[in-house]
Amino acid sequence: MGRITLAGVTKRFGETEVIPPLDLEIADGEFVVFVGPSGCGKSTLLRLIAGLEDVSSGQVSIDGRDMTEAPPAQRGLAMVFQSYALYPHMSVRANIAFPLRMAGMDKAEQARRVEAAAEVLNLTAYLDRRPGQLSGGQRQRVAIGRAIVREPAAFLFDEPLSNLDAALRVGMRLEISELHKRLATTMVYVTHDQVEAMTMADKIVVLQAGRIEQVGSPLDLYHRPQNRFVAGFIGSPRMNFIEGPEAARHGAHVIGIRPEHVVVSQTEGPWKGRVTVTEHLGSDTYYHVHDTGLAEALTVRAPGDGMAAPGDEVWLQPDMDRIHRFDANGARI
C-alpha cells in the first residue's frame, strides 16, 4: 500500500515561502511525476514527503496515517537520489543489504533478498565490487536495488537519470517503467525533463514556484492544458503563442498552437512567413518561421523530407480545432 496525501502543506526557508499551501493526493500504485522548471520546489516537495525536511505547516499522511512528525525511517518510503548516494566504502552487496541490516533482518533472509534484487537489476556479476568501480548506469541500478529490497510503500526518485548520457537515460527510463509494472508500487518521480514525464507517468504534477499548475494524465495535459504555463511547458518543441488581433479574432487574449498542428504549404494558407532556420531530425523537420506578423517566431513541424530552405516564403495552415485559447490571466477559456 502506498497512498500519500498532502493537505495544506507549506514550506518556508526562513522568510521565503518555497511551497505555498498545497494539496495533493497520490493513489496506491500510481506513477506520479513532478515536473517544473529549475527551482520550482520539486525536490523540496519530495523531501517533505520523505521526511528529510520538516513541513512548515500542513499534514503529510501515508495510507491514511498522519506521518507529519514521523522521521524518514518510519515512513516506509525509499528514495533514490540524483547523486545515487551509495556508500563508497561498502561493496554493492553491503550497499543493497544496508537497509535490511538496519532493520535487524536475519542474514539468510538478507542474502536472499539481495540476490533477488540483483537478479532483477542485472547486478549479480557486480555484487562484490565497490560503487567506485561501477559505471553511472550500474550505480543507478544499485541505488534502485537498495530501494527495492526494503519493499517500501512507495519509491521516491529525485532526478535519478540526470547524470546519465542520453542513450542510457532512455534505457533506464524503460527499466524503471518496467519495474513499476512488475512491483505495482507507488512511485513519485521528480524530473525537469518533460519527455521523461510524458513517457513514464500515470499522472503528471506540473509545478511552478511551488504551486501546482495542473495535475493530470500525460495526454490530458497535452490536449487540455489548464493554463498558458502548462501549455508551454508540456510538449516539445514548445507551443507557439500568438497575441494581438489574431487572438482577438478567436475571442481570446492569447491563442496557442503546437508545431505539429500546423501544416506547411508552399502555395497557400491563412498565415504567411519566411523560414529562417530549419532543423532536420530525419523523421521530422522543424521550421522557424519569422515575419508572420503574429509573433516573433513560429515553430512548425513538417515531414522529414520537407523541402523549404532558409529564406523561402511559406504559408501556414493551423488546425483550427487544435487551437488553445487563454484569457489575460493565462487561464484556459
Add this chain to the structure above:
Amino acid sequence: MSTRSSRKAARLMLSPSVIVLLVWMIVPLAVTVWYSLLRYNLLRPERTGFIWFRNYTNFVASPAFLSSIVNTLILVVGVLVITVVLGILIALLIDRPIWGQGIVRILVISPFFIMPPVAALIWKNMFMNPTNGLFAEAAKFLGLPPFDFLGHAPLASITLMVAWQWLPFATLILLTALQSMSSEQIEAAEMDGANALNRFWFIVLPHLSRAITVVILIQTIFLLGVFAEILVTTNGGPGTASTTLTFLIYKEALLGFNAGTAAAGGVIAVILANIVAIFLMIAVGRNLDA
C-alpha cells in the same frame, strides 16, 4: 608522464632535488653512526678510539632504556587516543551550524598557536601546581586533598598537556573531512533506517578513516620527538617516570656529556621510529590507497 622520453626528462629534472635531499639526510646520519661507534665523552677528551658496539650495549643495558621505551609508547598512544576521540567529537559538534561558529572554531584551534614550552609551563604553574594551581583550588573547593599531578602522575600529566596541544590539529583535519561528507549519503542512510549511532558508525566513521590515518601518521612522527614539555615540567622525573627515549638521549648527551652513547641512542631511536612507521603503514596506511 607516459612516453619514455618524458619519463627520462622527469628523472633528470627531479635528480637535483633528490640528490640534495639524500645528502641532507645521509650526512648527519653517517656522522651520528660514526660517533656512535667511538668512545667519545666530552669530559674526557683524551680517551678516544673505536669501540665497535659498546655504546649500544651500554645504552640498551642502562636501566632507564626499557622504561623510556615504554614511556614513549604510553605517551604516543595516549595522545593519539585522546586527540582522535576528542577530535572526532569536537569536529562533529562544531560542524553543526551554531551561534558564534567562527569564534568557537578559532577558540578550538588556538592551543596550536601556543609554543610547546609556554603551554607546558602554563599547565604546570597555573593548573597543575599542587599549592597554587587551579586544579588544586578546585579540589579544595570540593573538600578534596589537592593532587600533585606532576609528582604522582607525571607521564599522564604530560600526556594530557601534549594531547591538549595536538587536539586542534586533529580536530581541524577531521573537521575538513567531515565537511566533505555528502549530505545525500547521510540522508540516504536516514531513509534506510539507520539511527544516529548507526549513521556515525557505518557512514561517517568510514568516511573519516582516511583523515584519521593522516592524523595518526603525522602526530606519531611529531610525538616520538616530544621534548620541550618534559624539559620544562618534570625533567624526566621523578626518577625516570617521565623519561622518554628522546629525553634519555638528551640526558645522555648533555647531562652525561657522553656523545658516543647519545649517538648510539639516536641511531636506536631512528631504528625504532622506522619500525613504528612500518607498522603504521601496514596497519593504517592502506587507508591512503585508492
